[in-house]
Amino acid sequence: VGDGVDEAREKVGKLAGALDAADEALTVAPAMLGSDGPRRYFVAVQNNAEARATGGLIGAFALVTTDRGRIVLDRTGTDDELPVLDGPVPSHPLAALIWRRYGSSQVWYSANLTPNFPDVGRNLSQMWVEDNGGVIDGVLALDPLVISELLRVAGPVTLADGLKITADSVVDFVGRDEYVRYPHVPTRKKILSTLAEQIFERVVESGDSVRTLQAFARSGQSGHLFLWSRVAGEQRILGRHLIGGTLPREDIPYLQVLTQNRGGN
Numbered sequence: 214v215g216d217g218v219d220e221a222r223e224k225v226g227k228l229a230g231a232l233d234a235a236d237e238a239l240t241v242a243p244a245m246l247g248s249d250g251p252r253r254y255f256v257a258v259q260n261n262a263e264a265r266a267t268g269g270l271i272g273a274f275a276l277v278t279t280d281r282g283r284i285v286l287d288r289t290g291t292d293d294e295l296p297v298l299d300g301p302v303p304s305h306p307l308a309a310l311i312w313r314r315y316g317s318s319q320v321w322y323s324a325n326l327t328p329n330f331p332d333v334g335r336n337l338s339q340m341w342v343e344d345n346g347g348v349i350d351g352v353l354a355l356d357p358l359v360i361s362e363l364l365r366v367a368g369p370v371t372l373a374d375g376l377k378i379t380a381d382s383v384v385d386f387v388g389r390d391e392y393v394r395y396p397h398v399p400t401r402k403k404i405l406s407t408l409a410e411q412i413f414e415r416v417v418e419s420g421d422s423v424r425t426l427q428a429f430a431r432s433g434q435s436g437h438l439f440l441w442s443r444v445a446g447e448q449r450i451l452g453r454h455l456i457g458g459t460l461p462r463e464d465i466p467y468l469q470v471l472t473q474n475r476g477g478n
Contacts, residue, residue, distance in 0.1 A: 241447045245351065247279040252350040253287075254279070255341055257325070258409050259356045262388040264472040266328035267439055267458060268356045271321055273406040275413065284417060289410040291402035292321040296344050305339050307332060315473075325354065328471055330458025331448065334441025351442045354458075357387040358437040360412060362428035367415035370408065378408060 245252060254277045259269035274295070276287040315326040324340065325333045334352035341349050364370070364380035371377050376394070378386055387405065395401040416425055432438035433456035440456050442448045451457035461467050 241442070241450050244444070245279065245442065245447060246282050246284070248281060251278055251280040253277070253348060254351045254353055255337055255349050256409075257337060257352065257354040258405060259325070259354055260387055260405065261356050262392070263478075264474045265323070265325045266471045266473060267325040267330055267333055267354055268437065270323075270474070271325060271354075272402050273409055274321075275409055277413075286410065286413050286417075289406045289413075291399070291406050293399055293402060295321045295340075305343075307336050307339065311336060323475075326473060328458075328469060329460045330354065330439040331441050331452065333439075333458070338441075338443065349443065351440065353441075354439045355432065356437050357384045358435070359429075359432040360384075360387070360408070362432050363412050363416055363425070366421055366424045366428050367412060367419050370411040370415060372404065372407065383408075 243249075256275040256277055257271045258273040258275070259265065259267065260272045261269035263270035265271075271292055273289065273291050275289045278285045278287055311324075311327050311332065315323075321337075321340070324336050327333060327336075333354065337352050338349035361380045361383050364378070364383055369377050369379040387408075391401050391404060395404055419425070429438060433440070433454070436455055438456060439458040440451055441458075442451060448457070452459040460469070
C-alpha cells in the first residue's frame with residue numbers, strides 16, 4: 214500500500230507541474246498569437262553543427278506575423294542577407310556587455326554566444342530594428358531537432374534538386390550531410406532557409422494545430438526551442454520555464470558547461 218501511495222503521489226506531482234505549465238501557456242498564448250493586435254517575431258534557425266551557447270550558428274532566419282490566431286510567413290533568408298553590425302563600438306548597451314564578455318555581439322551568426330536567452334532575444338531584436346526599423350515583439354530560436362518534430366506533423370519535404378528530407382533524416386542532413394552535398398557555403402545556407410520556409414508552409418497547410426503545439430511543447434521541454442517576448446508580463450512567465458532559456462538569478466553557486474565554436478569550421 215505504501216508503495217502504491219508513493220507512486221500515486223509522484224504521478225500527481227508530475228501532473229500538477231504539467232497542468233501549471235499548460236495554464237501559464239494558455240495565459241500568454243492568445244496575446245502572443247495576435248488576439249490584441251498583430252505581433253511580429255524574428256525566428257532564428259540554429260545549426261548545431263557549429264555550436265553556440267543556445268544551440269548553434271544562426272545560419273537562416275524567418276520573420277513571422279501573428280494576427281488573431283493567423284500565422285503568416287513574411288520572409289525567410291540567410292545570415293548573408295543581414296548586415297554585419299560588428300564594430301569597435303557596439304551600438305547599444307546590451308551588445309556592449311556581450312562584446313566585453315565574448316568578443317562578438319553584433320555579427321548575426323554569433324549573436325547567441327551568451328547562454329542567457331533573454332539577452333539573445335533582446336540583442337537580435339535590437340539588431341533587426343537598428344537596420345530595418347519597425348518593431349520585433351519576440352524572438353524564437355529553433356534547431357534541427359525542432360524541425361524534425363515539425364516534419365512528423367507536416368510530412369517530408371523535397372528540395373529543388375530532388376532530395377527528400379524526412380523527420381528521421383533532417384538532423385543528420387543539417388548537421389553533417391549538407392556540408393558534403395553542398396560545399397559552397399552560400400548554397401548551403403540557402404538550402405537551410407528554403408527548408409525552413411517549406412516546413413512552415415506545410416505545417417500551416419496541415420491545419421493540425423494540436424499536434425503542432427505538442428511538437429513545440431516537446432521541443433521547449435527538451436531545450437531545443439527558446440522564446441523571448443518583448444512584453445514584460447509574458448516574459449516573466451516564459452522565464453519560469455525551460456523554453457525561456459533564463460539563467461538562474463538566485464545568489465547561489467551555479468555552473469553550466471557550454472560548447473562554443475569560434476573556429477568557423
